[in-house]
Amino acid sequence: MQLNLKNTLVFFDLETTGINPNTDRIIEISYVKVYPNGKEETKTFRINPGMPIPKESTDIHHITDEDVKDCPLFKEIGKVIAKDIEGCDLAGFNSNRYDIPLLAEEFLRNDIDIDLSRHKFIDVQVIFHKMEQRTLSAAYKFYCNKDLEGAHGAEADATATYEVLKAQLDRYPDLKNDVGYLSEFSTQNKNVDFAGKMIYNDQGVEVFNFGKYKDKPVEEVLKKDIGYYGWMMNGDFSLHTKNALTRIRLRSLNK
Numbered sequence: 001m002q003l004n005l006k007n008t009l010v011f012f013d014l015e016t017t018g019i020n021p022n023t024d025r026i027i028e029i030s031y032v033k034v035y036p037n038g039k040e041e042t043k044t045f046r047i048n049p050g051m052p053i054p055k056e057s058t059d060i061h062h063i064t065d066e067d068v069k070d071c072p073l074f075k076e077i078g079k080v081i082a083k084d085i086e087g088c089d090l091a092g093f094n095s096n097r098y099d100i101p102l103l104a105e106e107f108l109r110n111d112i113d114i115d116l117s118r119h120k121f122i123d124v125q126v127i128f129h130k131m132e133q134r135t136l137s138a139a140y141k142f143y144c145n146k147d148l149e150g151a152h153g154a155e156a157d158a159t160a161t162y163e164v165l166k167a168q169l170d171r172y173p174d175l176k177n178d179v180g181y182l183s184e185f186s187t188q189n190k191n192v193d194f195a196g197k198m199i200y201n202d203q204g205v206e207v208f209n210f211g212k213y214k215d216k217p218v219e220e221v222l223k224k225d226i227g228y229y230g231w232m233m234n235g236d237f238s239l240h241t242k243n244a245l246t247r248i249r250l251r252s253l254n255k
Contacts, residue, residue, distance in 0.1 A: 108239040
């Protein structure tokens with residue numbers, strides 16, 4: 001099924017040094033831009049992460065320190081990526097929990113001006129798990145009846161994710177061919193920050209989603225325990241989480 005698009009939709013995948021958005025770095029990004037008229041463009045960038053690539057990560061994606069030693073740093077290529085995805089909606093596989101937070105963190109730490117919260121996100125893995133409970137390779141086999149050659153290569157995974165979403169729309173008549181609907185359907189929580197440390201509850205109030213104040217309103221906690229704000233600001237939390245927390249605190253102080 002051809003996608004029904006109002007905006008350009010970018011299917012993307014990252015290969016990284018690890019899975020912690022706070023400390024790990026992108027070493028490869030690939031994206032397939034699908035325009036409303038059906039035109040498609042694919043780009044892949046290798047990136048020097050500025051840190052050694054752990055062996056356990058290389059064992060998965062097969063990218064070594066030698067492969068990226070002459071590649072640009074993210075601060076050198078990030079503006080090109082930001083320009084390419086500005087105004088586009090974004091789709092990936094497990095992207096809401098992993099790729100989006102890590103990409104947002106790279107933009108923030110390199111002072112690249114792009115507000116990802118203005119974009120719609122489709123997480124094809126969430127759709128898949130809600131429907132079938134599988135992995136990307138199994139999803140590709142299940143929906144497209146193909147073996148995923150080059151799994152854990154960014155371009156192969158991004159392309160496979162694009163094909164899986166089209167096949168999902170063909171398979172499930174109840175799935176609307178609409179980015180807004182698919183974004184809402186593939187969102188598990190209404191996150192305040194990309195890492196999901198704070199979410200909106202059923203009343204639209206920002207609440208903590210972890211720790212001793214889980215499910216407690218953020219504003220209420222910060223009024224009663226200002227030390228918690230300091231603990232988070234000095235702790236191992238993403239820049240985006242800290243920025244969101246600071247916005248809530250400033251809003252509360254200005255009331």
